[in-house]
Amino acid sequence: xxxxxxxxxxxxxxxxxxxxxxxxxxxxxxxxxxxxxxxxxxxxxxxxxxxxxxxxxxxxxxxxxxxxxxxxxxxxxxxxxxxxxxxxxxxxxxxxxxxxxxxxxxxxxxxxxxxxxxxxxxxxxxxxxxxxxxxxxxxxxxxxxxxxxxxxxxxxxxxxxxxxxxxxxxxxxxxxxxxxxxxxxxxxxxxxxxxxxxxxxxxxxxxxxxxxxxxxxxxxxxxxxxxxxxxxxxxxxxxxxxxxxxxxx
Amino acid sequence: xxxxxxxxxxxxxxxxxxxxxxxxxxxxxxxxxxxxxxxxxxxxxxxxxxxxxxxxxxxxxxxxxxxxxxxxxxxxxxxxxxxxxxxxxxxxxxxxxxxxxxxxxxxxxxxxxxxxxxxxxxxxxxxxxxxxxxxxxxxxxxxxxxxxxxxxxxxxxxxxxxxxxxxxxxxxxxxxxxxxxxxxxxxxxxxxxxxxxxxxxxxxxxxxxxxxxxxxxxxxxxxxxxx
Numbered sequence: 001x002x003x004x005x006x007x008x009x010x011x012x013x014x015x016x017x018x019x020x021x022x023x024x025x026x027x028x029x030x031x032x033x034x035x036x037x038x039x040x041x042x043x044x045x046x047x048x049x050x051x052x053x054x055x056x057x058x059x060x061x062x063x064x065x066x067x068x069x070x071x072x073x074x075x076x077x078x079x080x081x082x083x084x085x086x087x088x089x090x091x092x093x094x095x096x097x098x099x100x101x102x103x104x105x106x107x108x109x110x111x112x113x114x115x116x117x118x119x120x121x122x123x124x125x126x127x128x129x130x131x132x133x134x135x136x137x138x139x140x141x142x143x144x145x146x147x148x149x150x151x152x153x154x155x156x157x158x159x160x161x162x163x164x165x166x167x168x169x170x171x172x173x174x175x176x177x178x179x180x181x182x183x184x185x186x187x188x189x190x191x192x193x194x195x196x197x198x199x200x201x202x203x204x205x206x207x208x209x210x211x212x213x214x215x216x217x218x219x220x221x222x223x224x225x226x227x228x229x230x231x232x233x234x235x236x237x238x239x240x241x242x243x244x245x246x247x248x249x
Numbered sequence: 250x251x252x253x254x255x256x257x258x259x260x261x262x263x264x265x266x267x268x269x270x271x272x273x274x275x276x277x278x279x280x281x282x283x284x285x286x287x288x289x290x291x292x293x294x295x296x297x298x299x300x301x302x303x304x305x306x307x308x309x310x311x312x313x314x315x316x317x318x319x320x321x322x323x324x325x326x327x328x329x330x331x332x333x334x335x336x337x338x339x340x341x342x343x344x345x346x347x348x349x350x351x352x353x354x355x356x357x358x359x360x361x362x363x364x365x366x367x368x369x370x371x372x373x374x375x376x377x378x379x380x381x382x383x384x385x386x387x388x389x390x391x392x393x394x395x396x397x398x399x400x401x402x403x404x405x406x407x408x409x410x411x412x413x414x415x416x417x418x419x420x421x422x423x424x425x426x427x428x429x430x431x432x433x434x435x436x437x438x439x440x441x442x443x444x445x446x447x448x449x450x451x452x453x454x455x456x457x458x459x460x461x462x463x464x465x466x467x468x469x470x471x472x473x474x475x476x
Contacts, residue, residue, distance in 0.1 A: 138422040145418055149409050150473075158472040159405050163419060166401055166465055170423050173454070177426035181433065 010087045012229045013238050019222050026219040033215060037208035045202050054118045059206060061111040063213035064104045068136060071101030071217065075143070076168040079161030089225075091157035092232060094164065095147055096224030100217065102140035109133055128182035132175050139167045153232060257346035258353075261337075265354035268327075275323070279316040279359045280366060286312050287370045298375035305374035306384060306435035310428050312370075313363050313388060314395060318420065320359045321399035322406075322413040324351060325470065329407045334474055344470070345463035352400045352463065360392030380435045383444045387434035390451045394427045397458035404469035426454060 008014050041059035048055040075097035082090040112130060113123040124130070143160050150156035233239045269276045290308050291301060328334040337347055367388050368381055376384070402420035406412035430451045437444040 135422045135425055138418075142419040142422065145415055146405060149406070149412075149415055155408075155472055155475075159469065162401075162465060162469050162472070163405055166423065169461065170426075173426050174422070177429045177450075181429040 010085070010089055012089050012092065012233055013236075015089055016226055016229050019226060023219075023222065026215060026222065030212060030216045030219050033208060033212035037205050037212045041205035041209060045205050046199065048202075051119055054115065055202075057111050057115045059209045061108060061115060062206060063210045064111065065108040065133065066210055067213050067217050068101055068105040068108050068133070071097055071104060072136060072140070072164075072171065073168065074221075075101060076161075076164040079157075079164040082157060083161050083165075088232070089229075091161065092228040093221065093225050094161060095157070096221055096228050098140055098144045098147070098160075100220050100224060102137060102144060104217075105133060105137045105140060109137065126182075128179045131182075132178045135174055135178070136171070139171075143167070257342040258350040261347040261350035262354050265351050266357065269354070269358045276358050279320040280362045282319055283312050283316040283363050283366060284370065286315070287373060290374065302375045302377055305371060305376040306380055306439065307432045308374065309367055309370055309376075309384065310388075310391075310432045310435075313367070313392060314424055314428055316363060317359055317392060317395040317399060318417050318424075320355070321396075321403050321420065322416055324355050324400055324403040325407040325474075326403070326412070329474055334407070334470070338471065338474060344467040348400065348404075348466050348470070349459070349463040352397050352466075355400070356393045356396040360396055361389070363392055364388040376435075377439055379441070380439050383434045383438035383448070386448055387431045387451060390448065390455050391427050391431040394451065394455050394458050395424060397455075397462040398423050398427070401462050401465045401469060404466040405473060407470065408473050408475075427451065430454070 038059065042056050045056070047053055075094050078090045078094040078097060081087055082094060109130070112133075116125060117123050143164050146163055147156045147160040150159060230239055230242075287308070290304075294304065295301065325334060328337070338344070364385060367384055371381055371384060399416075399420050402416045402423075403412075405419060406416045409415060430447045433447040434444050434451065437447060
């Protein structure tokens with residue numbers, strides 16, 4: 001098997017130059033799909049029988065929650081790849097993934113709270129899913145804080161990767177235990193977990209929005225990684241040439 | 250080979266216990282914190298025993314968690330400062346075993362006294378009689394989990410100047426399953442249910458922590474202690 005592509009991935013310079021060509025397409029795709037999904041969802045999807053127009057926040061809330069969770073695994077996998085194959089690039093991906101994931105988790109929590117007020121009459125309820133999302137936010141913040149605490153880039157990357165991996169082992173345990181804790185407390189009225197059987201007219205724009213968020217996430221991750229590459233490789237020849245060319249033009 | 254396993258474990262366990270005995274004042278800190286904070290609860294909440302009884306179990310668990318967290322910082326910090334941690338890292342022993350020894354010593358110095366003092370606090374916070382045995386059992390198992398998981402955080406932050414606060418931030422989310430099952434054990438007993446299932450879940454967590462936490466802490470120490 002040809003492993004050349006894999007070894008190439010280890011080179012920040014190769015990544016920087018290749019993604020340069022992808023960026024315009026990603027911007028275009030993210031912009032188009034997100035605006036189509038938003039217009040469809042916010043303007044054309046039918047109104048909900050019980051919740052009226054307030055349900056439309058689902059088109060932000062659900063994709064953000066999806067990516068918040070997936071983003072943690074992306075971050076932890078990048079950290080694991082860095083620890084195992086000692087790839088500089090994957091540490092940069094990990095560092096870029098942490099703030100994006102934290103922001104998406106925050107968006108999911110805030111939109112959930114805004115949605116909660118009209119539907120259940122309270123901004124915050126100690127429900128299993130909300131609580132575990134809050135814990136996920138704390139895990140993200142821990143990884144970010146640990147990376148900023150170290151002076152040495154190498155130690156910051158590796159320590160962050162270990163913490164992200166410990167978190168990965170813990171996430172299923174945390175989720176199960178919070179779920180279990182919630183059933184123990186016997187909630188009074190609110191039921192979040194009953195799966196809503198959505199009408200296709202409402203569901204299709206949601207799928208478009210999820211796809212759009214995935215592309216947006218990829219875009220944000222690439223842009224973040226690129227700036228991290230420039231920061232960490234600022235003393236190398238090719239970055240200096242790049243900067244010199246920028247100054248000349 | 251087994252001899253080598255044991256020597257690393259028991260030598261460091263004994264060393265940490267002896268050190269703690271010589272600095273008894275430091276070792277008593279978490280316990281004093283545990284007892285003193287419990288006087289704040291009636292002051293801040295209510296002195297009524299009926300209402301105190303409702304929150305007693307959860308409060309004792311929260312305070313035990315905070316007291317453990319407070320002492321976690323010192324697990325590797327002193328050894329890092331005087332250089333014995335470096336000696337440990339370059340020694341031919343398997344690193345996780347001495348670390349497990351240090352974590353066990355930490356539990357014997359903080360977790361066990363907290364567990365033994367908890368009936369006293371239960372009495373002061375008017376915990377119903379049915380809750381005492383489950384509380385002792387859950388604290389004994391749970392504080393061991395706390396020492397092991399916290400050890401990973403301590404290893405990650407050992408060389409940082411303000412590691413203590415960061416350590417709490419890192420470790421707190423990882424502690425949540427422990428406190429859920431710990432206070433559930435007492436809660437089940439108070440409701441007259443079988444309290445062994447949550448205790449068993451806590452035991453499973455302890456088993457997983459014994460197996461995994463020393464490995465993670467060893468990996469973390471190799472990275473962080475050189476910087």
